[in-house]
Amino acid sequence: MIGVILMYVVIFGAFFYFVMYRPQKKEQKKMNAMLSSLEIGDSILTSSGFYGIVIDITDDTVIVEFGNNKNCRIPMQKSAIAQVEKANADE
Template identity: 70%
Template sequence: MIVGYMVIIIGVMYFVAIRPQKKEQKKQSQMLSALEVGDIVLTTSGFYGTVIDITDDTVIVEFGNNKNCRIPMQKSAIVEAEKPDAE
């Protein structure tokens, strides 16, 4: 009887905690793989910028109108990305 309850509890935990997290990771991975030069991105620190260059695991992002403010960062620091013509 106790084993049955344990199986039910583990099943509920899977559908409540683990499965949504894996779905979100898959969505994030797809977004990062579709990232292109010129895309507007939001970083984990809350800054909006434009992608200037992309390498394997880093991107160079330009912030604001100042062309001298280009910062290399890891792709994992990008939270959202949108195409410039999708307004």
């Protein structure tokens, strides 16, 4: 009886690992790779839906320029970046 219960615990543990934990880890690795390849001049999409151009990069923050007027520069955390489009992607 205890063997059957232990078998169910192992099966459910493996199920939760492959369905929940592993895909989340893969997504986090992909996000870290994207943020580590971030360069000045890249076009980004923030998690709040704003498009901008990276002007400066520090350890955990970036300064992003939004819109056509060059006066709208806002510092934000790197974790707020949802997508990156490289500046030289069309070459």
